[in-house]
Amino acid sequence: MDGGCFCGQVRYRLLEKPMFVNCCHCSDCQCQTGGAFAINAIIETANVEILDGTPVPQAMPTSSGRPHIVWRCETCQTALWSDYGAREVMIFVRVQTLDKRHTIKPDAHIFIRSKVPWVTIPDDQPAFEIFYDLPTQWSAESLARREALNLVR
Template sequence: MSYEGGCLCGQVRWRAAGEPINVRICHCSLCQRATGGPFFARALFRAEDFSWIGETTSWPTSERIERRSCARCGVPMFSVPNDPPGRIGVSLATLDHPDALAPECHIFVGTKRAWIALDDGVPQYEERPPV
């Protein structure tokens, strides 16, 4: 299976040539601020299965994570963890078919916004899920 997507203006396009490692909704405060939204719904892929074209800007949001956005329209696209390396997270909202992947859990719900009700039936973890 493969997945494709892009930013709002179309300048950045991406493709994943394999199944994701996991699909999660992160409610941590870093993801909230980095995306400008109440959470970051993302699929995590192996870097060797992932490619993109187009200019992005990047910045670290922690010692662990570098973020990338479209350099033209500013859409937050990717998160690149460095521990362990070799993975890339991509925003589910940027999928060409946004319902192609469904989140398997919510993480860091201890810092979710109080006005968000989680009633989708998937597991919830106060912080990271168990391995």
Template sequence: MLNLTLPAEGGCRCGRARLRISARPLLTMACHCTGCQQMSSSAYSLSAAIPAEGFEITKGEPVIGGLHGASKHYFCGYCMSWMFTRPEGLDWFVNLPPTMLDDPAWFTPFIETWTSEKLPWADTPAVHSYAALPAFEEYEGLVAEYARSQA
């Protein structure tokens, strides 16, 4: 397993929007829902839940895209790369696709969600799998288990 070196920087495909993280992920995930499949143009999306105080935009002004719903999906306004998501009511973290970082080699999904919608061949090395989402009360234990696995 490769280690994440902090701070870590990254940005969109065209480079007009840049970001920096200075905190380790609380949890790493792969989401197989059809919405993520469509938005990522892939079999699933990847994300790392970064504590909000450890996340900053250093260049550019990402714009809201996607469905413009409760959770806000932010994109580069020029190349339209999906850069990060701020889930509604959960302001204490930002979901960052690890591929937005300049070096995403450290990333492995710890949980996978919405496996009920996954493509039959789309397997991940996630430790925990959920047909939909984990129950809200499960997250504290998952975050603690993930932290132990990274120590």
């Protein structure tokens, strides 16, 4: 699945399906996107191929104080993906930058404690006040892919 920035300078391709898709309603995502939430497709960095352009990193402040690097198009400043916690092996691709974004549905809604009141979460989608326990939400295949990255928990 291909995606890119608003101006078209940066284009990328997902080589595999995402491991998991979060719809994040935290106040940081609301402020950074200028919207009610951010939809993030979690995928291995090695499974994202840059086709054109060179995204540039931008360190962002967070309410938690943890690292958050947003990769943007240098020209139009579209946020393409994030690296949380300086884990260079896994990124969170902004689903809204995918060409076929309408085909991606969130697997879970997180930080609904700060959800704006006019957003309604479908009954068939798990929702969590803060976050979820990965083994109870992620598929066995996705957990195995994440485990292969040797991330420190």
